[in-house]
Amino acid sequence: MSAPQARLQWTGALIASVGAAAIIIGGIRAGLGEALAADLASLLVGWAQLLPPLVGAGAVGTTLGLFAKPLGATPGEGLWLLGPGVVAWTVGWALLAKALQGDQKPVRPPSAAVGAPLYSKLAKAKDFYWDALAAYGFGVLLAEVGFVLVYVALVAPGAGKPNAAGGLSPVWAFSVAFSAAVVVAFIGGFLGAASSKRLATPEATAALLYFGLPIPVLLSAMHSVPALMTSLGYRLKEVVYLSSLLGENRPELGYWLVFAALALALFLGINFGFVANSSGKFDLRTSYEAFVSARHVSVFRPRLLLGVFSVLILGIVPPLIAFAIVSAAEAAADRTRIRKLGLKDPLLAAEALNELKLKQQTPTAMMTALSVGGVGVGVMALIIVLSVMSGFEADLQKKILGTNAHGVVMKYSLDMPEYADVMEKIGQVRGVAGQTPFILNEVMVSSEGNISGSMIKGIDPATVGSVTDLPSYMLPGGSLDGLEDPTKIHVKRLSPPPAPKEDVPGVVPDIERDPMIDTATPEEDEDAKAAAAMPGIVLGRELASSLKVVVGDRLNVVSPLGGELGPQGPMPKSRPFRVAGIFYSGMYEYDSKFVYIHLKEAQRFFGVKGASGVEIKVADVDDARAIMRRIYDSLDGWPYRTKDWGEMNRNLFAALRLEKLVMGIILSIIIIVAAGLIVATVIMLVLEKRKEIAVLKALGVPDGGIVKIFLGEGLQIGIAGGVLGLVAGLAWCFFIEKVGIKLDPQVYYIPSLPVRIEPVQTVLAVVIAVLITFLASIYPALKAAQVEPVDGLKSE
Amino acid sequence: MAAFLEVENVHKAYFLNGKRIDVLRGVSVTIEKGELVSLIGASGSGKSTFLHVVGTLDAPAAGSLRFQGTSVFDLSDAEVAAFRNRTIGFVFQSHYLLPEFTALENVAMPALISRLDKKSSLNRARELLERVGLSHRAEHRPGELSGGESQRVALARALMLKPDLLLADEPTGNLDPATGEGIHALLREVNKDLGITAVVVTHNVELARSLPRQLRLTDGQVVSAA
Ligand SMILES: Nc1ncnc2c1ncn2[C@@H]1O[C@H](COP(=O)(O)OP(=O)(O)O)[C@@H](O)[C@H]1O
Numbered sequence A: 001m002s003a004p005q006a007r008l009q010w011t012g013a014l015i016a017s018v019g020a021a022a023i024i025i026g027g028i029r030a031g032l033g034e035a036l037a038a039d040l041a042s043l044l045v046g047w048a049q050l051l052p053p054l055v056g057a058g059a060v061g062t063t064l065g066l067f068a069k070p071l072g073a074t075p076g077e078g079l080w081l082l083g084p085g086v087v088a089w090t091v092g093w094a095l096l097a098k099a100l101q102g103d104q105k106p107v108r109p110p111s112a113a114v115g116a117p118l119y120s121k122l123a124k125a126k127d128f129y130w131d132a133l134a135a136y137g138f139g140v141l142l143a144e145v146g147f148v149l150v151y152v153a154l155v156a157p158g159a160g161k162p163n164a165a166g167g168l169s170p171v172w173a174f175s176v177a178f179s180a181a182v183v184v185a186f187i188g189g190f191l192g193a194a195s196s197k198r199l200a201t202p203e204a205t206a207a208l209l210y211f212g213l214p215i216p217v218l219l220s221a222m223h224s225v226p227a228l229m230t231s232l233g234y235r236l237k238e239v240v241y242l243s244s245l246l247g248e249n250r251p252e253l254g255y256w257l258v259f260a261a262l263a264l265a266l267f268l269g270i271n272f273g274f275v276a277n278s279s280g281k282f283d284l285r286t287s288y289e290a291f292v293s294a295r296h297v298s299v300f301r302p303r304l305l306l307g308v309f310s311v312l313i314l315g316i317v318p319p320l321i322a323f324a325i326v327s328a329a330e331a332a333a334d335r336t337r338i339r340k341l342g343l344k345d346p347l348l349a350a351e352a353l354n355e356l357k358l359k360q361q362t363p364t365a366m367m368t369a370l371s372v373g374g375v376g377v378g379v380m381a382l383i384i385v386l387s388v389m390s391g392f393e394a395d396l397q398k399k400i401l402g403t404n405a406h407g408v409v410m411k412y413s414l415d416m417p418e419y420a421d422v423m424e425k426i427g428q429v430r431g432v433a434g435q436t437p438f439i440l441n442e443v444m445v446s447s448e449g450n451i452s453g454s455m456i457k458g459i460d461p462a463t464v465g466s467v468t469d470l471p472s473y474m475l476p477g478g479s480l481d482g483l484e485d486p487t488k489i490h491v492k493r494l495s496p497p498p499a500p501k502e503d504v505p506g507v508v509p510d511i512e513r514d515p516m517i518d519t520a521t522p523e524e525d526e527d528a529k530a531a532a533a534m535p536g537i538v539l540g541r542e543l544a545s546s547l548k549v550v551v552g553d554r555l556n557v558v559s560p561l562g563g564e565l566g567p568q569g570p571m572p573k574s575r576p577f578r579v580a581g582i583f584y585s586g587m588y589e590y591d592s593k594f595v596y597i598h599l600k601e602a603q604r605f606f607g608v609k610g611a612s613g614v615e616i617k618v619a620d621v622d623d624a625r626a627i628m629r630r631i632y633d634s635l636d637g638w639p640y641r642t643k644d645w646g647e648m649n650r651n652l653f654a655a656l657r658l659e660k661l662v663m664g665i666i667l668s669i670i671i672i673v674a675a676g677l678i679v680a681t682v683i684m685l686v687l688e689k690r691k692e693i694a695v696l697k698a699l700g701v702p703d704g705g706i707v708k709i710f711l712g713e714g715l716q717i718g719i720a721g722g723v724l725g726l727v728a729g730l731a732w733c734f735f736i737e738k739v740g741i742k743l744d745p746q747v748y749y750i751p752s753l754p755v756r757i758e759p760v761q762t763v764l765a766v767v768i769a770v771l772i773t774f775l776a777s778i779y780p781a782l783k784a785a786q787v788e789p790v791d792g793l794k795s796e
Numbered sequence B: 001m002a003a004f005l006e007v008e009n010v011h012k013a014y015f016l017n018g019k020r021i022d023v024l025r026g027v028s029v030t031i032e033k034g035e036l037v038s039l040i041g042a043s044g045s046g047k048s049t050f051l052h053v054v055g056t057l058d059a060p061a062a063g064s065l066r067f068q069g070t071s072v073f074d075l076s077d078a079e080v081a082a083f084r085n086r087t088i089g090f091v092f093q094s095h096y097l098l099p100e101f102t103a104l105e106n107v108a109m110p111a112l113i114s115r116l117d118k119k120s121s122l123n124r125a126r127e128l129l130e131r132v133g134l135s136h137r138a139e140h141r142p143g144e145l146s147g148g149e150s151q152r153v154a155l156a157r158a159l160m161l162k163p164d165l166l167l168a169d170e171p172t173g174n175l176d177p178a179t180g181e182g183i184h185a186l187l188r189e190v191n192k193d194l195g196i197t198a199v200v201v202t203h204n205v206e207l208a209r210s211l212p213r214q215l216r217l218t219d220g221q222v223v224s225a226a
């Protein structure tokens, strides 16, 4: 290319990029989304976009001040930049095209070939495949529009609110609309590649840029341009709701994730279209392709699989040592064997040596093993971590449901004097397994040793066991009976009390008893009597140890409200209680915060009539929401309200789910790294097999067949790694479950690591790993197809 | 009636360090069905290049190639692949067998590629191996075969799908005279018994003379050597 043309080319590119910058800055100055700018900035930072905890990094873009609106700017400002920006963009591209098209000066004299018919492939070459562009662009656009329309059409109006009626739930509507959109994008890519019979990368880029981007950009902009929001937002409110499910107040994230998925579908469609069509017809048969690729990687060798598996199970060092020992022994044995053979007949020795040589591994075989191991480690880690997290979640759920009810019925009022009627009505609802009234309040609890803020709950000891596991959490030495009847509280003694003697009731002058420990003095006796009159209280183990009390000790419960009016306003109200029992639920939250007293005591203490609500236990925990809804209906709604356990602990479970998602993403990065290894391996295979590729092509394998062969090689590595990882992961989970890994009781509230294998998420981990490895081998496979037969045949 | 194979005005150049090497300068030649043609020429005169272009393994800069009337260069990539698979058999200077497969599987490969039944393909491959006198080497990998044996396996592979045209590029170049003569005998036999048209590149002038038609590549042109 001559110098002026090169200059023209670079000028064109510069003008086009200035135009792009003008469009972006103009758009942002016009108020089209600081959030978007922040996203772009965090996208530049890298993975930050994926990790909600790091999303704060997104603020960098805005704080840089680059896109900040000047103070007092009107929303329309900067719009004028858009026009010149578009013009510059177009002019820049036009210049670039002109520079690229500009005819080159012939440097050489005309050759003998002038006048001969041009090689027909060259003669038919096109610089742009408009039909491919049309297929790609239309595919993407249709997928996006279709997604929005199908979703809005399917989803129940007002979904997400409790009284949603008709239509599908957001999750189902999303699944349907999303699958349809993915299929459309895939078909667009497939048809485009099939019609142009090539990958047509420039067309795909243009299609994504001009047809794919506008809708997500528009949707993202909608959130920061009030005018757009008012005209569009109402119609698209379901879509906005859907994406806000993903990230709290970051709906753009949802749009771009969907867009990325559709772009991926388009990409896959293009590849499949190319592969399928390059062999003439839509050919997805894989007879010889599978045969050849199996021979190339030969991943399913017992030795390799066993080796990788033992590394997964035992770690790297022990199998390495075992391998070293075995191969040393083998080598030594072989040497003597071959020498002996040689002494008998030199040719036998030669044969044995030859066999040994055949067993030697190529570097690619090592790489294959490494890739299988990489995928295996990723899958195994994913399965173990997700299972342990599920275990924690299940454990937490069990504990929460043990200490907490599955649902509560409350009233829009302080008390519920008619709780007995309410309970009768509730009792008739199908699915209710138990119920108990309660009063909940906040108090201070003080002992001689300490003071602590607590939640106090008035319970009915007779029915509380039908709702929570509290009775079974009671530690030996105390019980809930002490709440009903304070005289049943065991008095603190260092030795068991002697059986009272029949003939001498009352004071026991017994010389056998140690006066220092046990003999009650008259005042102590007095105390005991007063104590017997004190109501009982039950508290958690942590609270008891911080208050330094044991069963039989005295506690003061202080309520800031409910006392008489003193000179400085309401006086705190205080009452003594006696510890009737100590419980241990295993949930720090409860063991350190909750105290229980009898419902009647609570009524008196807080001046509540009846109860403040009724706690419910349902027969099927997963059906709690529907059952609570039925209870709500049976009580004729207002002034009653109901909540199920999910709603009561929404933040906790949301945090858990988020944590799991983040862990999943982080661990998927392991798999992506392993996929990088696969790319490297398959590229090495391609380089190593250049000659074979050329021969296969000479024998009549079309490009599509070559692609299929090398895709098959990546897929085998992925499947082998995935299956090994699955087996190893399950084995580890089984080990953790059966043998148990002890946790430090000082730190954790669970004695050992919990695991729960969830089939869906486990299978998903394997499927995702296999899919990623498959995607990773697309690029090397296409490279393999580009090997020219002559290049391979001349490489010798 | 259209000629069996018609090469017309084919130009091909290589570019090395900014210099152009004109290898084929308007090659035109017509070959009739059933002919057994030898092609001789100095080393580096472009014989392999010519054979690759005729075998659709390499793209020329200009020219046309008609096989029984159809313009081969106008076919799509997939059709060209099928054309190579069904119509042409190659034997190269070195054997280019696939190292992961046994001799038998190598011979059967063209049939597998055109998705014929595996079992009957292997049976036919066994017959062919017998024909080239290598039935006792069927289960050996190429690494375990000698040069002459490999070349015979390659010939059997080229014959697997009974091609119309056999292109052999110095099939005996790496072999001792006696073994080379064996290969040539096989080629002649194939041409006579199966009626396969064959173009054999060689620089063994004596062998070339023994074939019915002799061509010579000089100055980028194919001329009759007789
Ligand atoms: N890929 C290539 N790049 C550059 N020059 C090449 C290439 N292949 C062949 N040539 C040159 O083209 C000429 C013809 O090569 P070739 O057809 O192999 O000759 P022959 O088979 O008659 O010995 C030689 O001079 C060779 O150096």
Ligand SMILES: [Mg+2]
Binding pocket: B047, B048, B049, B169
């Ligand atoms: Mg040559």
